[in-house]
Amino acid sequence: MGVLILRIYLVVLTVVISLYAIRHFIFSFNRVFGEQKLGYQDVLDSDLPTVSVLIPMHNEEKVAGNVLNALLNVDYPHEKLEIIPIDDNSSDGTRKILESYAEKYPNLIHPVFRDSSAVRGKPSSLNDAIKVANDEIIIVFDADYIPSKGLVRDLVVSFLDPEIGAVMGRVIPLNVSKNFLTRFIELERSGGYQVDQQARYNLGLIPQYGGTVGGFRRELILKFGGFDPKVLAEDTELTIRTYVSHKKVAYMNRAECYEESPETWDARARQIRRWSRGHNQVMFKYLLPLIKSPFLSVKEKVDGVFLLCIYLVPPLILFGPIDSIILFFLGEIQILRGALVFLLLSAYTTFGLFAPFYEIGLGAFLDGGTYRLFLLPFLLFNFFFNMWYSSLGFFDSILDIITKRNPTWHKTQRFRNGGDLDCCS
Amino acid sequence: MLLVVFVFLLLVLLPFLPGLIEYFNPKDNLPLDINFYYSKNPRYFSESFKSKLHSKIKDDEVQKALYANEKVEFFHDNVRFFYFYDIPSNTELNEILYVLNDLKTHENVILNK
Numbered sequence: 001m002g003v004l005i006l007r008i009y010l011v012v013l014t015v016v017i018s019l020y021a022i023r024h025f026i027f028s029f030n031r032v033f034g035e036q037k038l039g040y041q042d043v044l045d046s047d048l049p050t051v052s053v054l055i056p057m058h059n060e061e062k063v064a065g066n067v068l069n070a071l072l073n074v075d076y077p078h079e080k081l082e083i084i085p086i087d088d089n090s091s092d093g094t095r096k097i098l099e100s101y102a103e104k105y106p107n108l109i110h111p112v113f114r115d116s117s118a119v120r121g122k123p124s125s126l127n128d129a130i131k132v133a134n135d136e137i138i139i140v141f142d143a144d145y146i147p148s149k150g151l152v153r154d155l156v157v158s159f160l161d162p163e164i165g166a167v168m169g170r171v172i173p174l175n176v177s178k179n180f181l182t183r184f185i186e187l188e189r190s191g192g193y194q195v196d197q198q199a200r201y202n203l204g205l206i207p208q209y210g211g212t213v214g215g216f217r218r219e220l221i222l223k224f225g226g227f228d229p230k231v232l233a234e235d236t237e238l239t240i241r242t243y244v245s246h247k248k249v250a251y252m253n254r255a256e257c258y259e260e261s262p263e264t265w266d267a268r269a270r271q272i273r274r275w276s277r278g279h280n281q282v283m284f285k286y287l288l289p290l291i292k293s294p295f296l297s298v299k300e301k302v303d304g305v306f307l308l309c310i311y312l313v314p315p316l317i318l319f320g321p322i323d324s325i326i327l328f329f330l331g332e333i334q335i336l337r338g339a340l341v342f343l344l345l346s347a348y349t350t351f352g353l354f355a356p357f358y359e360i361g362l363g364a365f366l367d368g369g370t371y372r373l374f375l376l377p378f379l380l381f382n383f384f385f386n387m388w389y390s391s392l393g394f395f396d397s398i399l400d401i402i403t404k405r406n407p408t409w410h411k412t413q414r415f416r417n418g419g420d421l422d423c424c425s
Numbered sequence: 426m427l428l429v430v431f432v433f434l435l436l437v438l439l440p441f442l443p444g445l446i447e448y449f450n451p452k453d454n455l456p457l458d459i460n461f462y463y464s465k466n467p468r469y470f471s472e473s474f475k476s477k478l479h480s481k482i483k484d485d486e487v488q489k490a491l492y493a494n495e496k497v498e499f500f501h502d503n504v505r506f507f508y509f510y511d512i513p514s515n516t517e518l519n520e521i522l523y524v525l526n527d528l529k530t531h532e533n534v535i536l537n538k
Contacts, residue, residue, distance in 0.1 A: 044467050075464040150464040177454040186456070256459045371453035374443035 003332050006323050013320045020313060023306055024355035027199035028362050037202045039252040040161065041154040048080060051156050052133035052218070053141065055085045056125040058411050060143035061093040063260075067143055068101050068109065076152040078108060082135055085143075086112045086125045120408075122211070123227035123234040130221060139215035144260040144414055145171075147213075154255040155215055165220050165247025166238060168197070169213035169255030175415065178263050183375055184382045185261040185268070190367050191360030197251045205303035206243060207251035211235030212259070220247065230400075231285070232407055233278025236308075240286045243304065246295035260415060267413040269389045274410060276311040276393025281400060281407075283308040314390035356383075475525060 055067055064085065071083050083105075085098050098111040112129050114120075130138060137159050139152060151169065158167040170193045176186045201207045209216065216238060221227070224241050227234040242249055262268040290296065290304045357376055364373050400407060447453065466472070479488065510524045514531035521538045522528070 041465065044465070070461075146461075148459055148461045148463060153465060172457050172459060174456050176456045177451065180448065183448070183454065256457075258456065258459060367457055369453060371447045371451075374447045376444070377440040378444050 003327070003330060006327050006330075007332065009323050010320070010327065013316050013323070016313060016316060020306070020310075021355035024359050026203075027196055028355075028359050030199040030202055031195045031362060031366070034199070034202055036198070039154070039254055040158040040164075040250065041252060041254055043157050043160060045157065045160055048077065048153070048156060049137050049159055050080045050082075050135035051076060051137045051139055051152060051215075052082045052084055052129075052135040053139045053152065054126060054129045054133070055083070055141050055143055056088060056122045056129075057085055057090065057094050057098075057143045058088040058120070059090045059092045059094060060414070061090075061097060062414055063144045064094055064097045065101075066146055067141060068097075070146050070148070071141075071152075072105065072108070073149055074147060074152045075149050076156070080135075081108065081152070082133065083109045084112055084129045084133055085109065086114065086129045088114050088120055088122075088125045089116050089118065119229050121229060121232075123231060124229045126234070127226040127229070130218060130226065133218060136218060137215055138218050138221065140212055141257070142212040142259070145212060146174075146258045148257065151213075151255055151257055154252055155213075158250040158252065159215075159217065161250070163248050164250045165242040165245065166209040166216040166249045167214055167252060167255075168207060168209045168249060169252050169257055170194075170197070171210065171213050171259045172256050173261040174258040175260055175263065178261075178415075180378070181265060181268060182261045182263055183372065184379060187360050187364055187372065187375060187379065188382075189261075190363035190369070191356070192363070193253065194363035194366050195359045196363075198253050200303065201251040201253075204297070204299065206239065206300055206307055207249050208307065209235050209239045209242070209249050211238075213255065213257040216242070217247075220245065230406055231278060231281050232274055233282050236279050236282045237286070240282060240290055240304065240308070243296055243300060244286070244289055244293045262412060263415045264413070265385070269385070270410055271412050272386055272389040273393040273396065276314070276390040277396040277400070277407065278393075279308075279311045280394050280397035283312065284397065284401060311390050311394060314387040315394045317387055318391045471525070478523075 053071055055071075057064060068083065068085065074081070085101075087095050087098055095113060098109075098113075102109045102111050110132070112125075112132060114125060114128060118124060118128070126140065137156055139155055141147060155167050155169055158164050171189060173182060173186045173189055175182050177183075197207050211234060214235075220242065221238070223245070224238075228237060231237050239249055262271055287305070287308055290308065291301055293301075296304065357379055360379065361373060361376050364376075396407075399405070482488075504523065505518075505520045506523045507525065507528075509526050509528075510522065511529045512518070512531065512534050515533045516531075517535040517537065519537045522536065
């Protein structure tokens with residue numbers, strides 16, 4: 001019985017990884033040879049909706065001024081724009097900075113201050129700000145992001161289509177040259193946005209709202225009753241809820257914005273672990289509602305399942321070698337026989353295992369990367385790093401369910417000193 | 426045996442060599458460029474065309490037409506150049522028209538060029 005379970009596990013693992021590999025190849029193929037779906041940014045319309053731009057902040061004195069200056073500089077009609085920085089109980093000078101900006105621009109900047117009695121974290125902060133925001137559309141930026149002059153308009157114009165419930169722009173790492181890690185992250189981002197997100201949008205699947213450089217309709221989130229403060233991946237949750245509510249997510253590849261990547265492996269590990277934990281929370285909560293929803297097409301449901309289960313794969317892979325070693329020493333590794341199996345296994349090893357790397361390579365190529373492509377083989381080490389911390393995040397989410405504990409929000413560490421980028425002072 | 430091990434290690438490590446060279450002697454490590462001042466401008470084409478005319482055609486009348494507010498007419502090789510132009514009804518034109526701002530036509534106007 002035990003051997004049978006181990007054998008089934010190995011077969012299931014191989015099938016799951018193969019399906020994801022095929023998915024990666026379909027996306028890469030679509031991005032090169034398929035019909036490309038344009039964003040809405042070329043629509044010209046003076047009748048734009050009113051917008052509240054929310055910026056959750058916790059101890060962001062290094063970057064708060066930059067993001068506010070950049071937002072004051074955007075070309076969106078100021079009479080239709082409201083900027084709401086949210087100070088989530090900061091202990092540094094963030095509050096003072098926000099107060100000085102609010103004093104200087106009273107018609108435009110309306111900060112929200114949260115004290116120690118409030119539940120900390122991005123979902124709770126957004127919920128508080130959405131209550132005071134008066135506008136039809138909510139756009140969210142993290143505090144370390146630097147929006148360009150036309151970005152808010154490029155994002156908001158998508159909402160002229162009543163089918164669109166949320167929109168996502170593209171994030172581009174700024175501190176690429178710092179070290180090996182930041183260069184890896186830049187490559188991953190290229191693959192993730194330039195290929196993965198755009199291909200999903202092209203194919204009418206589920207592009208993901210990423211929680212920043214994106215937005216959503218206020219009425220939609222109010223209908224949901226706000227963000228769930230216990231869910232650490234409020235972005236994935238909103239994506240799935242949008243589709244289950246008969247709306248869609250638009251992806252704007254041209255709406256680009258700089259972000260700061262984590263510069264230490266420790267910060268990156270915590271970030272991946274949090275993403276995985278939150279994503280799996282959403283998976284447990286929404287897998288069945290997604291499958292049962294009458295508003296999604298079959299291909300959207302299939303992609304939704306792939307999307308929700310993406311952080312389930314690392315722990316599956318983690319146990320794969322242990323499983324095969326046990327089977328090997330038990331003399332039970334020979335599951336299937338024949339030359340065809342050998343051929344399939346060779347093809348899978350050659351192409352399947354490297355499918356994400358092809359996607360990343362293609363993304364970097366489309367972005368005009370040259371010598372950076374030489375770093376691709378090193379992503380192998382990054383793959384094991386991501387697998388380990390994603391697996392830990394998965395186990396965290398299991399513990400969340402068993403113990404019914406409230407997860408604590410850990411903000412990603414900032415590295416910028418506030419003066420690296422002089423875009424909009 | 427030692428040679429086999431050496432060749433094996435060489436083949437395993439070879440793909441990492443170009444990456445190491447790029448890391449220690451970076452040639453492609455700048456962030457992707459974002460134009461911070463890019464803004465969607467409905468008049469982009471007209472402004473771009475205007476600046477091209479300004480740099481290419483040195484004729485005084487054209488230069489005047491480009492930046493003057495009054496109506497300026499310029500006739501040359503069947504080309505008519507206007508700052509604004511309002512074509513009356515029942516008109517047939519056989520010239521090429523360049524209108525820098527709004528072109529208004531009325532009923533039964535035929536533009537052959």
